Amino acid sequence: MLIVMKQDATEAQVRAVVEVIEAMGYEARPMPGRQRTTVGLVGNDGRVDDSRLDGLGGVAEVIHVSKPYKQVSREWKAEPTRVPLPDGSMVGGREVIVMAGPCSVESEEQILTAARQVKAAGATVLRAGAFKPRSSPYAFQGLGKLGLELLAHAREETGLLIVTEAMDPAGLELVVAHADIVQIGARNMQNYSLLKECGRIRKPILLKRGLSATIPELLLSAEYILAEGNPNVILCERGIRSFDATTRNLFDLAAIAVVHGLSHLPIVADPSHGTGHRDMVPPMARAAIAAGADGLLIEVHPNPERALSDGAQSLFPEQFERTMREVAAIAEVIGRGVVTPAGIAS
Amino acid sequence: MLIVMKQDATEAQVRAVVEVIEAMGYEARPMPGRQRTTVGLVGNDGRVDDSRLDGLGGVAEVIHVSKPYKQVSREWKAEPTRVPLPDGSMVGGREVIVMAGPCSVESEEQILTAARQVKAAGATVLRAGAFKPRSSPYAFQGLGKLGLELLAHAREETGLLIVTEAMDPAGLELVVAHADIVQIGARNMQNYSLLKECGRIRKPILLKRGLSATIPELLLSAEYILAEGNPNVILCERGIRSFDATTRNLFDLAAIAVVHGLSHLPIVADPSHGTGHRDMVPPMARAAIAAGADGLLIEVHPNPERALSDGAQSLFPEQFERTMREVAAIAEVIGRGVVTPAGIAS
């Protein structure tokens, strides 16, 4: 950490900074420059609270040199994390994984049809919401526990794994009981109470990036889970807020390369929420794989025009099939493949 | 709601839109224009899910004419809501309210000193965190239940009311037991499970705007609380995300005028989080009152240079006093005043 003093800072103010640093138990190293003095804080273990220094007299700026996260960083662990799944596959290895399905579980017939369709096209994980966070209290909020049971039933029928969202501690318990991967949605990325609960279980956590979260903030939220003891975190880019309302969100594919540079955790991409428009999902799914994503999360509905939620961004089953073929070909170009369905069932 | 068809949409596609609207139980009214047809949906009660329509063939765009929120809107209730407080004052009336205090409760001495100082300067509500949401799992997370007890003690000693944050259902119960106003922080603005819990109590809720929440989204989150039965919601502008890192957040004072136009709920402003820099708090506190805010939330610390969190944005007690005088004078210019301390205690 580096404390930059104002040009007209007095000797006494520099001394005060040094004293606060030493009082916190670190070493202070003042460096007079041509225009101003900077004071280095040596020995930062990631627990220094910069607001102790930021407000001192004569301080112009506090600059972070160390990263605020630890266990999620590549400097802590160089080799990529591979999150193991119950069917023997993993997320973060050579092969990319595809999770697909409708926005919400709507009925037994709908979810079973969807499951069979996405499996036929090559997905190995079924995604669908039982608990739905909706900005309006009057919108469809999901089938809840019944939805989870229908998902478990779809797993039995097809052998697909299940990923679904938990929104609060009570829901988390239910999701853990029924699903294979627990999704934490964008709106809860900084719900620290929920993140800590996720750290106390062992099931893989799919952590979606918040609507206006920076990459360091996404990594810090993952750090909450690792710090509590669960190393099985899969990050997910799903679009962020921007000034341009042409698309629902701004799909930040560069985040994939950034995360791979800073962290050992795998990262998948969700082009459905990332764009909000069905026609943009296939090109953005291809682009995500070309950019190095470890997998995809795609909304597919047997009949998007009758979907109870997110119909506009759900693929028709035949669009999904075509997309899967292109995705596999692109994965091959960069020396990867696609996780293939395990022969568990159906 | 208005469904705009593409220029080359077929008659059959227009008919399909009409049929879906009628199947949902509303009236459809097609309007052929020079370049394209638009179909009006009449009778929208705020429960129409536009994704049913957005994805239909030939649809270019779905435009919302009605607002998605109801009970929080001025059209639902024209006169301003006045949220009553236990000391007989209220938020949203002619007089503006000032809530002040340290970022966190740190110790009995600290919180009592702070309470006496902000009371002496004219505040009537003491703010301080017992549960602190921090982006890093390694930062100081608050004193928890002990912090709440110290706050209750400060109330007994000074007669100030207490506002403090709840982060999850368990914490909410504790906060309700100890505080007068429950704060829901920016990161939890779309934690719908928590919002619903807030709707089931009667204590006033101070709902902070999320870091990238639009005004309609803030109002929809308030709607969650009203829809569950609690009408006592105070909104709070506290700065949003922007591309300019010069300030911690971008303090959106125009939000005050926007909210007053769209909703009957009161809105206060938090210039401390809104700017992140002590020197910018006094001008922005004045500006917020000049813009019509119903109150202020200000961080003041007996000794900011030793604060465990947010020291850089906490006012020195004497800065706060001066700010209170200016704020009172500006309130008067626009025909308002400042809520004065009730003679309950001290």
Place this chain on the structure above:
Amino acid sequence: MLIVMKQDATEAQVRAVVEVIEAMGYEARPMPGRQRTTVGLVGNDGRVDDSRLDGLGGVAEVIHVSKPYKQVSREWKAEPTRVPLPDGSMVGGREVIVMAGPCSVESEEQILTAARQVKAAGATVLRAGAFKPRSSPYAFQGLGKLGLELLAHAREETGLLIVTEAMDPAGLELVVAHADIVQIGARNMQNYSLLKECGRIRKPILLKRGLSATIPELLLSAEYILAEGNPNVILCERGIRSFDATTRNLFDLAAIAVVHGLSHLPIVADPSHGTGHRDMVPPMARAAIAAGADGLLIEVHPNPERALSDGAQSLFPEQFERTMREVAAIAEVIGRGVVTPAGIAS
């Protein structure tokens, strides 16, 4: 255009809106709804100034149904525009084009070496700045006219076409005299005087998206050029402003799919400015092609560590070669190819 009245708008206010519409020469069609009246404006030819209506009494909102741009839209011209280049190739056809080279022309040796390297790897257009817009007046501003002459010399030596930026009318004349494609930079995307000048020449214009331009604004800027008579416009996504400083800009690849949906103009992508980091250029170049970009603009420098500008985002020649191979393979996956060097020279 649709004028939405407030819920409590009076009959007289609705009549006033109708009269203003008729006074502007259009047809007004009032539509009373359950909660509010809306008035349709029929016959909009794209020249209606909504501010005449927006401020009338009782008006809640003015909603645009028609697009504000005309000649650039797909509805005006359905088939894609193919911009012809002097070597017989074109931008916007089946094959993607690659424009590569250093940020700035620095010396004869540097530009000739760079030209030969990017040609050897398969690029057909040489990019390099002679006039450099720099945020600081003290930074290197380019070699100016000498830079243009060195570029022309590199064309003679290699047969590569030349694309370079013009910043003002005087510079435009020089660039037109020396280059094959005129680049208008992001900072000048709304320099309407310059855009009009571009509309009066015939050479292809590479129009870069502004740092905070929406897609409709980018298209409107292109409309300025087409409206003056030059149909040869190539759009370019090069990253936009966001709240996350982890990358230099936020590379918006979904813009490619959006533009292809709204306009017949070709669009290329610049992953060098789009990310600002050398290591992120290859994955983002691949992703851009997978997303459907009609070409790439890539910074390559013979010796990036000695570059006078943008060294951090310039590829080493061998990185560029590898990227070209991957790009070609991905183009093939989606049924496209890469424009191959014409046998003009060298």
Place this chain on the structure above:
Amino acid sequence: MLIVMKQDATEAQVRAVVEVIEAMGYEARPMPGRQRTTVGLVGNDGRVDDSRLDGLGGVAEVIHVSKPYKQVSREWKAEPTRVPLPDGSMVGGREVIVMAGPCSVESEEQILTAARQVKAAGATVLRAGAFKPRSSPYAFQGLGKLGLELLAHAREETGLLIVTEAMDPAGLELVVAHADIVQIGARNMQNYSLLKECGRIRKPILLKRGLSATIPELLLSAEYILAEGNPNVILCERGIRSFDATTRNLFDLAAIAVVHGLSHLPIVADPSHGTGHRDMVPPMARAAIAAGADGLLIEVHPNPERALSDGAQSLFPEQFERTMREVAAIAEVIGRGVVTPAGIAS
């Protein structure tokens, strides 16, 4: 400037950084820390191009300690700049200045009426556009030279000073000949060719902040003008881009405090463009003065409902009068006043 090395950077990589710094003529000072080495660059005169260093092997980040701008900074000149105007008043002194008038000059009658109205209410500068930058090529673009002549006529009639926008070098010459203050609009804030021209004249320049310009970028653009020799620059906050479309722009009032901290230049605020809605202009005008703005730029139209541009954000003359009274009272609260009309004419 501080070069932060990666944790695993080699000794050779550190040496390479030191050598590049020394080759550029500065002193290098390596500082080994617990986790990583940082290298200080001492003697930075503001001309160091960080891209030479950013891309070197083993470099994690380059951090700027010195500001990139010089002459505009408070560290260069501590006392506030007061820009003198021809009527003897100045911008940046104790008194705040009010510039008001219609968006565009539309006719002799309109501009004379507007001028008399704003003068009667207490403004001393008349604002109105003769050259109008419009996103659509089909929108009203201003009366051009005739507009300037009408403005000059209004000055003769009323004694008001004139501020109006120049969009290109040719227009600048005309504006300089007719107006007292030259406005450079938001879209041209980084039109460096135009800024340099502004630096070669002596008339005051009103430089508006770009739609997505950071404060340091605004100051760097001002630096272009000062570096060419014109010290008379007035900055203007007029709203920036954000994700929330509820208002036309996001009016960043904290920018006023930030600029006053970093620079000696005066800064005024434009609540009309800052919000885009007539009803929000009075509260935001009051807030701007409370925040410390050195003046206001306000759109007022004799008949906003018939305005050719920006009618929705133009005040009615009586609204402007009331706003002037409130603004004067608030200026007094913070120890300032309002510039009063000089007795030059009419």
